[in-house]
Amino acid sequence: MVAVHLADAIGGSLLLGFISAVAFATILAVVAGLTLAGASAVSHDLYACVFKRGRATEAQEIRVSKGAAVVISLAAIALGIEFETMNIAYMVGLVFAIAASANFPILVLSVFWRGLTTRGAVAGGVTGLVTAVGMVVLGPGVWVAALHHPAPIFPYENPALFSVPLAFAAAWIVSVLDRSRAAAEVRSAFNAQFVRAQIGAGAD
Helix, strand or coil, rough: CCHHHHHHHHHHHHHHHHHHHHHHHHHHHHHHHHHHHHHHHHHHHHHHHHHHCCCCCCCHHHHHHHHHHHHHHHHHHHHHHHHHCCHHHHHHHHHHHHHHHHHHHHHHHHCCCCCHHHHHHHHHHHHHHHHHHHHHHCCCCHHHCCCCCCCCCCCCCCHHHHHHHHHHHHHHHHHHHHHHHHHHHHHHHHHHHHHHHHCCCCCC
């Protein structure tokens, strides 16, 4: 709202209307892009690649993508109504904490640790995601402020201090215990990947 109020103070109604239209178009574009990205991930990555194992037709993917877009939109509307009065800066911080819990340990380990396997990466990402979301829901920001319970089950507002180490631990434990052939192939390819990532040799 800072840009909108500043436009009103400097340029009056004309600049206020222009900046408001730009802000609305920007929000609409971001929301539409996120909806399409989520729907395409559901239809292509989950439905076509995981469930159908590459045997889905284009028409089936489009149908699933449309359904996923509707479900994602309804879920976003419901969450927006539920969390309407919450501080947006705080909500953004929680989103970054969840993203960091699911992605940061895997990125660091995949670049710097030769022992990381595919199963370990999946286990670490899932652990970070589930624990972060669970701690957010059970914490004071949602459990008390949004769901109106008297006291939070998880006492801290930000889960990253606990969920990120848990994701690291899960990725490490599963990777160490993984003795499959695929794990051996991943470990043997680490040196070439590490050199390419650091100096770019062979990236072309």
